[in-house]
Amino acid sequence: MDQLLQYTLTGLAVGMIYALIALGFALIWKSSRVANLALGQLVLISSWFAYSTLVDFKLPIWAGMILTILFAIFLGWMIERFTLRPMIGQPILSLIAVTLGIGYFLEGIVTMAWPISIARLPLLFPQEPVTIGTAVISQEYLWAAGISIVLFILLSLFFKYHKMGIAMRASADDQLAVQACAVPITSIFSMSWIFACVVAAIGGILISSIGGITNALVETGFKSFSVVILGGLDSFIGCMVAGPIIGLCENVGAGYLTPLLGPGIKELIPFVIIIIVMLIRPYGLFGEERIERI
Amino acid sequence: MSLPCGIRNYSYGTDTAIIRTKTQWVLFILFLVLLSTMPFYLPRSGLEVMNLMGITIVSIVGLNILMGYCGQLSIGHAGFMAVGAYTTAILSNSLGLPFLASLILSGLSAGLVGLLFGMPSLRVKGFYLAITTIAAQFIIIWILNHWTDVTRGAMGMRVPIAEIGPLKLDSETDQFYLIMSIAALSVFFATNLARGRIGRAFIAVRDNDLAAEVMGINVFAYKLLAFFLGCFFAGIAGSLYAQYRGNITPEDFTFVQSILYIGILIIGGLGTAIGPILGVVFIRLLEQLVLFLSPMIEQVFSGLPTGFATGLSPMIFGLVMIIFLIFEPHGLAHRWQLFKASYRLWPFSY
Numbered sequence: 001m002d003q004l005l006q007y008t009l010t011g012l013a014v015g016m017i018y019a020l021i022a023l024g025f026a027l028i029w030k031s032s033r034v035a036n037l038a039l040g041q042l043v044l045i046s047s048w049f050a051y052s053t054l055v056d057f058k059l060p061i062w063a064g065m066i067l068t069i070l071f072a073i074f075l076g077w078m079i080e081r082f083t084l085r086p087m088i089g090q091p092i093l094s095l096i097a098v099t100l101g102i103g104y105f106l107e108g109i110v111t112m113a114w115p116i117s118i119a120r121l122p123l124l125f126p127q128e129p130v131t132i133g134t135a136v137i138s139q140e141y142l143w144a145a146g147i148s149i150v151l152f153i154l155l156s157l158f159f160k161y162h163k164m165g166i167a168m169r170a171s172a173d174d175q176l177a178v179q180a181c182a183v184p185i186t187s188i189f190s191m192s193w194i195f196a197c198v199v200a201a202i203g204g205i206l207i208s209s210i211g212g213i214t215n216a217l218v219e220t221g222f223k224s225f226s227v228v229i230l231g232g233l234d235s236f237i238g239c240m241v242a243g244p245i246i247g248l249c250e251n252v253g254a255g256y257l258t259p260l261l262g263p264g265i266k267e268l269i270p271f272v273i274i275i276i277v278m279l280i281r282p283y284g285l286f287g288e289e290r291i292e293r294i
Numbered sequence: 295m296s297l298p299c300g301i302r303n304y305s306y307g308t309d310t311a312i313i314r315t316k317t318q319w320v321l322f323i324l325f326l327v328l329l330s331t332m333p334f335y336l337p338r339s340g341l342e343v344m345n346l347m348g349i350t351i352v353s354i355v356g357l358n359i360l361m362g363y364c365g366q367l368s369i370g371h372a373g374f375m376a377v378g379a380y381t382t383a384i385l386s387n388s389l390g391l392p393f394l395a396s397l398i399l400s401g402l403s404a405g406l407v408g409l410l411f412g413m414p415s416l417r418v419k420g421f422y423l424a425i426t427t428i429a430a431q432f433i434i435i436w437i438l439n440h441w442t443d444v445t446r447g448a449m450g451m452r453v454p455i456a457e458i459g460p461l462k463l464d465s466e467t468d469q470f471y472l473i474m475s476i477a478a479l480s481v482f483f484a485t486n487l488a489r490g491r492i493g494r495a496f497i498a499v500r501d502n503d504l505a506a507e508v509m510g511i512n513v514f515a516y517k518l519l520a521f522f523l524g525c526f527f528a529g530i531a532g533s534l535y536a537q538y539r540g541n542i543t544p545e546d547f548t549f550v551q552s553i554l555y556i557g558i559l560i561i562g563g564l565g566t567a568i569g570p571i572l573g574v575v576f577i578r579l580l581e582q583l584v585l586f587l588s589p590m591i592e593q594v595f596s597g598l599p600t601g602f603a604t605g606l607s608p609m610i611f612g613l614v615m616i617i618f619l620i621f622e623p624h625g626l627a628h629r630w631q632l633f634k635a636s637y638r639l640w641p642f643s644y
Contacts, residue, residue, distance in 0.1 A: 035421040037369075037428075086620045092420045093367055097560055098619045100369070100553045105612025107550070108605045115601025218549075222432065225425050233421075261440075268436045271429040278414040278426050 006135040007255040008248060013141035014210070015227075015247020016148035021203035021220070022227035022239045023155065024196035030172040030234045031192040034084060034095050038103035039200060040221020045106050046072050046201035047121070047208040047217060048114045054122050061124060068201055076197030080190045088189075107218070120212045121205070144206040151202065152240055155195075159236070168192060172234065219267065223250075226270035229277050232287020242285060246270055298638055312485065329474060333467040341466045347578045348473035349534050350558070354570035355477075355484045356527025357555055362565035363488055364520035365500030366415055367424045370431035371528055371555045376438060376547035378404040378529025379536035383451040384444060386537075393456040397533045404529025405522040407434070412521030416514050419503075431549055438544040450543030453536040469538055476534060480527055485567040487523070496520055497565070550608070557615040563627025572626040580614065581607055 021043060028036045036042075049071050053064035083098055111117075125143045129136045159165035171178040171188045179185050200221075207220055227246050231238025254266035277284065298317075303309040313319055333341060357371050368374075378400035385396040411430035415423055438445045445451065456463045456472060463472050487493050495516050498506035507513050536542050554577075562573020588603040618625065 035424065037424070083616050083620065090619075090623065093361075093365070093564075094560075094619050094623055096367060096421060096424050097556055098616055100556060101612045101615035101619065103612070104550070104553050104557070104608050104615065108607070108609025108612055110605070112601045112605025112609065115604070219432070222428060225428070229422070229425055264436065264440050268433060271432045271436075274425060274429040275411075275414070275433070278418055278422060282414070282418045282422055 003255060004252070005133055006137070007252045009132060009135050009137050010141055011248040011251030012244045013137070013145040013247070014207075014251065015244035016145040017203050017207045017210075017243075018220070018224045018227045018246055019239045019243020020148040020151060020206070021200055022224040022231070022243060023152065023236060024199040024203070025224065025228050026231075026234060026236060026239050027168075027192050027196045027199070029228075031168045032084070032171075032189045033092075035092070035099065036196065037096060037099045038079075038106060039224060040218035041103040041106040041110070042072075042075070042197055042200040043204035043207070043221050044213075044215070044217040045075070045110050046197070047204035047213045048110055048119075050201070050205050050208075051114070051119055051121055051213055055119075061122075065205070068205065069198055072197040072201035073194050076194035077190055079197070080193035084189065084193070085186060103218075118212065118214045121209050124205070124209045140210050144210065147202070147206060151199070152236070155199075156236060164188075164191060223270040226274045226277075228284075229274050229282075230284055232284030235284070235286035238284055238286030246273065249273060310489075330471075333470050338466055341470050343578060343582060345466070345469055345473050345538060347574050348470075348477040349531050349538065350555075350574045350578065351477045351570055352473075352480050352534065353528050353531035354555060354559055354562070354574055355480045356524040356531070357559050358565070358570050359484055359487065359496070359527070360520050360524030361556070361559060362563075362569065363493055363496040363500060364517060364524075365496075366412070366517060366520055366524075367420070367556075368427045368521075368524065369424050369549075369552050369556065370411065370427035370429075370434070371524075372547040372549070372551035373431035373434035374404045374408055374525040374528035375532035375535065375551075376434055376542075376544065377407045377525075378532030379453075379542050379547070380438060380445055380451065380532075381529065382533040382536045383453045383542060386454050387451065393458060393537065397530060400533035401526040401529040404532065405526035408521045408525025408528070409518055412518050415517045415521065428549070431552055435544050435547065435549075438547075445544075448543060448545070450541055450545075452541050453539070455540060456537045473534055473538070476530065480530065481567070481571065484527075488565075488567065492516070492519065500565075554611065557611060560615060560623075561618045561625055563625025563630075566625070566627035568630060569625055569627040572630065576626060577611070577614075580610065584610055 021039060024042075025036055025039055028034050046068055050064055050068040053059050053067045054061065059067070079102060083102060084095075087095060087098055125140050127139065129138045130142060131137075159169060167178065167183045168188050168191065170181075171183065171185055175185055178188075203224075204217065208217065223246065224243075227239055227242045230246060231240075231242030250266055250269045253269045257265045297303075298315055301314060308314065313322055332344060336344065353371065353375055357368065360366050360368050381400040381403045382396045385391045385399060386393065391399070407430075411426060414426045418426070439447050441447075456469075458472075461468070463469055488496070495506070495511045498509065498511055499513055499516050499520075503513050506516075532547075535546070539546070558573040558577045559570060560573075561576055562571070563569030584607045588606050592602060622629065
């Protein structure tokens, strides 16, 4: 039974990070209806960038973090400006394919610039494990979960009260009306990509401070698709609810199924969840029920 | 525009023929002769590239049916190829089936797996379907990696080389004839499929599924058929790849490969007969060029990072894919059409 508490806590914490990365996806989908399949590669490249600033250039942690976020802002702006903007109005298939191309390109850059392909971030958080009830959990998980929640609250407030946030929500609703109100829609798309990249970068740093940097981070990106699918594509609250659920299923499931089915079952669970959700409730828990069916 | 100047249709037979004029016949026969004599003048490395191209063409033809004609985005094509490859490996290792039988069975098994993962297309399309096929890719590769009793996991499986009757196709030339004839057959089959009732139904489903349903097309059945056919070709390609390589691991069929296939199809031209061929030739030649050039670049510029050579080809490929999507979304096939149209009218192209 003490095992269950342990799995639950780790699962919830990791799930919060998935939710954070998924938030980046939902942001872009909400404002421009572009499905960003390069999420995993964005996570990967910004984790490596953080690694470079901290290890290769030996900057203090705060400077490294600021540089990484600046890099993510730049990356988001570049991607939107030079690949997505010329594609406005194209069919969804092309939009998905172009993000795949971006992912491939970024992966090439990562292989080129960081050929070591596996590394550990320096310690960002204190190391002493914390005991909660019968479970022992290392502090990194708690920090990661805390930062995710704070960011989520900040983003929600931004979307609720800030002028830009309101404009972004409005453009998700009706692009023509927003343009008629003299809101520059291109800068909204830019902003949403920048936000998404920053969120992905923070999520990347958090998750690689727990598990190290490997190419498996790309798969982490795909795992957060299961979060978006389960939560509903255009719902922030859906992300925040579905993230911990996915993390919970993954860790609890892995804890109890590994003796039965062998190691590695953990990587499979989010993808099985995707298929199940697709068959039962494709619009997710909180998504709009306007599924384009036929 | 599709007919050369001065050619008219006088019967349904000529209307439906693929090759219309004497010039086209001459060019076609010349091409066939050129292709079939390739082993005599190409070096071994050239033949290897040709064989790889042939296998990829079979696979892309399948993806073209699924994605180009029927509009169902599949980002798990490498996974379906893996199903075919492992079916061949298992059948020929443990049951000792002859190659042609296991080739067909591989296609069928990949097709059935495709049907399974095509089921969600009953309710979803677009991005949702893309995610489902990504999940399919990861689930298939996971099973191959972890079902070690049958697939031997990451160790990979040995596959005996193809034998047809008494012939053992163990040289690069034999393989060339095998792969090219299957590639030609599948291109021929897919071209005619696309022109018939099924292909037209696929196109109707792609362009407007509601209208297609109103016209009496069973949308779900045709979508599933597209999944079956697309994955059938993927399975055939996987089977060819398995016996050609002689040793397969799950690493041969990664997610990155799936993206590569989508890119090839987009660069070639979605929903065209010639697109897959043009795309495959373009990308495989580009790969060879990068392989050839990157050591030179490394010599000239000494300060390059160590991963330069391995990272260059995905980088260039991603870039080419983005550029094509932005500037030439109809792919090389469209360019080819424009070229044909302009030389037919030349020199009076007003």
